[in-house]
Amino acid sequence: MSNEAEINETRPATRGSRRKEESRRKLLEAARTLFVEKGYHDTRPQDIAKQAGVGHGTFYLHFDDKKACFLAFVDEARDEVTQAAMNRIEGVTNLEDQVRGIIESTFDYGEEFPGVFEAAVTDPGLLASNEGEVPDANILEQWGDVWSDIIKGHQDDGTLPSDFDAVLGGQAVVGIMRQTSIVGQRREMGREDLAESMVRLIMRALGGVS
Amino acid sequence: MSNEAEINETRPATRGSRRKEESRRKLLEAARTLFVEKGYHDTRPQDIAKQAGVGHGTFYLHFDDKKACFLAFVDEARDEVTQAAMNRIEGVTNLEDQVRGIIESTFDYGEEFPGVFEAAVTDPGLLASNEGEVPDANILEQWGDVWSDIIKGHQDDGTLPSDFDAVLGGQAVVGIMRQTSIVGQRREMGREDLAESMVRLIMRALGGVS
Amino acid sequence: MSNEAEINETRPATRGSRRKEESRRKLLEAARTLFVEKGYHDTRPQDIAKQAGVGHGTFYLHFDDKKACFLAFVDEARDEVTQAAMNRIEGVTNLEDQVRGIIESTFDYGEEFPGVFEAAVTDPGLLASNEGEVPDANILEQWGDVWSDIIKGHQDDGTLPSDFDAVLGGQAVVGIMRQTSIVGQRREMGREDLAESMVRLIMRALGGVS
Amino acid sequence: MSNEAEINETRPATRGSRRKEESRRKLLEAARTLFVEKGYHDTRPQDIAKQAGVGHGTFYLHFDDKKACFLAFVDEARDEVTQAAMNRIEGVTNLEDQVRGIIESTFDYGEEFPGVFEAAVTDPGLLASNEGEVPDANILEQWGDVWSDIIKGHQDDGTLPSDFDAVLGGQAVVGIMRQTSIVGQRREMGREDLAESMVRLIMRALGGVS
């Protein structure tokens, strides 16, 4: 008996917990599909459960409530996008190549999972129902911070001028990316042109172009 | 629709129409207050009517539905912000002064009517309930177009380089403004520093600074 | 217009409010029927509305929630029972006659509205869902207080000994009545015998019998 | 059922049955804690299992359903209270001393296990979910019967008058005790005064005082 328990500790994925993990996975996948397709307010926990092929109640076994599920979806999307971008610029040191790489990577992700990014960007503030709730940091703001780090690195080694706040610079980059890509897609600009314009605008904004 | 309004202004309003106009005004003011305070989804037509001091049913005499009311609120806010900005840069020809003027004007508006801008920026797409509805153009996108015109003017007279799409440039400006001002406020940066950084980032992005 | 308003003040039952009052009445009647028939936990607001012939939502126009409706039902029942008892002993000064009168009156009420009293006696503590809620005074306790007043009166004029606390005495009377009548009914004792035994037990307990 | 229990005591329990007995014990203790703390409707079988440190499913190995568990809790509490009272009046023949002894014993129990008595008194009728179910006799009614036996004994040996039904007398005693002790505690009367008043009221009610 105690033997078995110890074995379980080294192999934490017991039968039950593996099954539970599977359910959670199915639910998150379903949530992604539906949040993207119909948006937060038009997606019911019930729909997610059905799409996942589990019972209504199972939903609440994995998420405290609908909002928690949405936040989990956003977290996942953010991690994926960030990971993809990081992989793309692995080893790249030139700023312009980094900018271009991240933009390309974001476009790739958007093509592979259409709508996911847009859905994930829904302002969490909109979901707050209980007054006085912690206004969870926006995914865009978090992304801006990633950019801030990159910028700070280049300010330190002299590639970029230091006459502006790296924090605001990071947010500006995200602001440009968000707004131009939304409109660029809506007005059906070509991906190449769009990317090139974005790179130019961003590089210039940061003072990285003579 | 604006036609009709003008006709009404030229001929003396009947008793009924004056009363109606008054109701509409009170409702819109109430709507602004509540949409700003509690957001779209947590504001009920009933609340708006009560705050306006009219009966619930009266709401539907003036707006087809809740969404229409929200859109009217957004329209109004947009017009106010735009008007204020236009007044501020009246007669100003220098780009940097225009940029600074509009930013200052936006900040002023935000201080006078806290939260209105943020509320008005809610993506109308989120409100769509009927599938296949026309996703009304976002207020930010419309603003970007205003900037595009300004930029195009400066490209034509050689103040700005023409090596990027003025449309995207306009959106980029709006993107920078939105994202940096949100974060700037959240992190409690001083208004002066924030404005100065925004001006510098925008001017550089557009190639207006050596 | 202002004329009409003033008339309305003297005749507060406008058309709308009269209709509302009617709905409330129908709901309370339905609530009584169902709470008595199926108990608190097996009666749904929906059932009450249906039985009353109004829509689900109307229920919540008149009661904050299910518990509030139950409490309103209890209040009503208590008032009725109390009123009937008070009417019965109007002008009666002899204690034994008062006791007998109230017991008879309670039995009458129980025969006219079977189960109402039993249902109304449900401990409100059982309904508390939010921790720290005000534990509304029990209907029995309130009744005990009514008896306390009667007893105090007889202690003051020497009809009853003063060697016990009138407050406890009042509660004791209610305790006797409740427990003996429940069991008396369950074991199908005759009403006459039951009443007579109750009178004797109560009179003796209060020291009102030599 | 009590037969089976006794057999188990005489022959050495197998490993399995000992373990089972242990689980049942832990569950009943947990049930007592939670029923007292949160009441019947706010206590879920899951909570009981968790508090007992066993799996949810184990609950149903020991009790047919939630109601059965509650009834087992009530049984246990009743037996404890009764046993304590019986021990206290062991050898006491004087009625007043018996009454006082039982009251003291009940108070002691209430101090040692606060809330248990109150929780156990929940009318089982309230728990009935299947229509037409036998409404199990109330614990108070059972207690009244115990008193009836005591009273009958005193009627037989002439200590008490025989001009009232001993059954009702027993119920009356319980009614007095219940109602006065609830209110006495709520209004924070001193234990001594409360007990003394209760003794006097009960003794008089039964005609045991000159």
Add this chain to the structure above:
DNA sequence: CATGAATGAGACTTCATTCAT
């Protein structure tokens, strides 16, 4: 034109119970 009582589809969530492991 104005009102506000009424509506009912539908939202979110809970929980007693089962059953495969």
Add this chain to the structure above:
DNA sequence: GATGAATGAAGTCTCATTCAT
């Protein structure tokens, strides 16, 4: 015997909208 993930019927309550007055 023990477990705990899964279930889904059922419950309470909301709210955008209508309509009789």
